[in-house]
Amino acid sequence: MLEENIFQWQIKILKNLVKINSANIFTERLLEDSPYTPIERDVANYIRDLLSDLGYSPKLIGISEFRPNVYCKIAEGDPKLIFNAHMDTVTPAKGWAQDPFTPVIRNNKLYGLGAVDNKSAISIMLLIAKLWDKIETNAGLELHFTVGEEVAGSHIFGSLYLTQRLNTKADFCICFEPGTKGIRVGNMGFFRFMIETKGKAVHTGFSAWIKHGKGENAIVKMAEIAKRLGRIILPGEDPLFEHRRSCITFPTLIQGGSAINIVPDKCVAFGDARLLPIHTKEDVIKEIEKRLEGIDYKLTEIRYLPGWKIDPNNKYVRLLQKVASERLGFIPSINGVGPASEAYAYVSRGIPTVNFGPDGKAHIPNEFVDLESLRKVDEIILDFLKTV
Numbered sequence: 001m002l003e004e005n006i007f008q009w010q011i012k013i014l015k016n017l018v019k020i021n022s023a024n025i026f027t028e029r030l031l032e033d034s035p036y037t038p039i040e041r042d043v044a045n046y047i048r049d050l051l052s053d054l055g056y057s058p059k060l061i062g063i064s065e066f067r068p069n070v071y072c073k074i075a076e077g078d079p080k081l082i083f084n085a086h087m088d089t090v091t092p093a094k095g096w097a098q099d100p101f102t103p104v105i106r107n108n109k110l111y112g113l114g115a116v117d118n119k120s121a122i123s124i125m126l127l128i129a130k131l132w133d134k135i136e137t138n139a140g141l142e143l144h145f146t147v148g149e150e151v152a153g154s155h156i157f158g159s160l161y162l163t164q165r166l167n168t169k170a171d172f173c174i175c176f177e178p179g180t181k182g183i184r185v186g187n188m189g190f191f192r193f194m195i196e197t198k199g200k201a202v203h204t205g206f207s208a209w210i211k212h213g214k215g216e217n218a219i220v221k222m223a224e225i226a227k228r229l230g231r232i233i234l235p236g237e238d239p240l241f242e243h244r245r246s247c248i249t250f251p252t253l254i255q256g257g258s259a260i261n262i263v264p265d266k267c268v269a270f271g272d273a274r275l276l277p278i279h280t281k282e283d284v285i286k287e288i289e290k291r292l293e294g295i296d297y298k299l300t301e302i303r304y305l306p307g308w309k310i311d312p313n314n315k316y317v318r319l320l321q322k323v324a325s326e327r328l329g330f331i332p333s334i335n336g337v338g339p340a341s342e343a344y345a346y347v348s349r350g351i352p353t354v355n356f357g358p359d360g361k362a363h364i365p366n367e368f369v370d371l372e373s374l375r376k377v378d379e380i381i382l383d384f385l386k387t388v
């Protein structure tokens with residue numbers, strides 16, 4: 001059992017983390033995503049200071065000083081493990097009953113922005129660092145606290161940058177994304193893209209347009225594209241991803257036209273494809289090209305993160321399932337899920353990685369973490385370290 005005073009220490013840390021605003025404004029302004037805006041910097045400094053106080057030598061490693069990841073080696077050992085948490089949160093959704101940056105505990109739930117996604121994860125990792133000398137384990141451990149997850153899953157400023165800089169290698173990695181019901185051994189990928197159409201602007205009152213049809217309506221062209229794309233399901237399934245298929249949705253956002261009395265010369269629309277690991281962005285582009293034959297348009301890539309999966313019978317996955325079952329009183333499923341995460345950065349380097357973390361609700365007003373499950377996850381991870 002985790003001692004009560006240690007758990008209270010963790011809750012205090014979690015509250016402090018919630019109070020530090022690290023809302024990622026670029027979740028709403030994808031195209032402006034910048035390495036020079038200090039989204040996560042205060043959280044990173046807090047983590048660095050705390051780990052230093054515990055006697056470790058954490059390092060800030062970022063593409064710029066404004067978006068630092070925190071890296072901390074806890075110990076060498078075999079097997080070599082990595083724990084990951086991301087430091088950014090979504091921006092507060094409308095409808096909070098309280099200030100999102102003032103943590104409140106009610107009915108054993110801690111409410112606040114980032115409470116479960118992903119500041120509980122940070123608190124778990126700091127707890128492990130604090131207790132490390134008392135944990136009987138042969139394992140080695142690195143902690144990675146990363147930036148930009150809410151925008152990109154694995155971000156080129158975040159886990160992708162950090163793992164490349166460090167040439168990270170390990171036997172197993174846990175990203176503490178919320179949820180004890182399942183150990184996620186795969187994520188859907190995504191491909192976000194923009195399509196532009198061009199027209200010829202002309203005043204709607206001029207005879208060039210009325211009489212001779214001289215001009216071209218870029219929005220009408222886009223309407224044809226929207227009709228041909230709409231919602232496309234790519235053929236193929238994967239038993240790890242139950243009820244999931246690769247799906248292209250277009251458009252999700254649209255802009256066009258300059259005035260009520262001008263034939264529009266430009267239209268821009270955005271699309272989002274969600275992909276099983278069997279499909280890549282090339283499959284999406286090929287499908288779009290096939291459907292849009294004969295139409296003049298320009299497609300630009302905005303963001304791509306491939307889907308992934310690992311062997312569900314990996315020995316560390318099975319061990320985690322076993323120790324989790326004992327603490328939870330049920331057997332967490334082993335499956336693939338929708339949202340992208342930091343895991344891709346590790347899996348793409350050949351490191352088997354899972355998503356597993358405390359329960360709660362995220363990306364909604366009144367985000368919370370269930371403190372009972374946070375405590376259970378702490379204990380599961382301690383058990384895992386002792387038996388690995």
Ligand SMILES: [Zn+2]
Nearest residue numbers: 117118149177
């Ligand atoms: Zn998250």
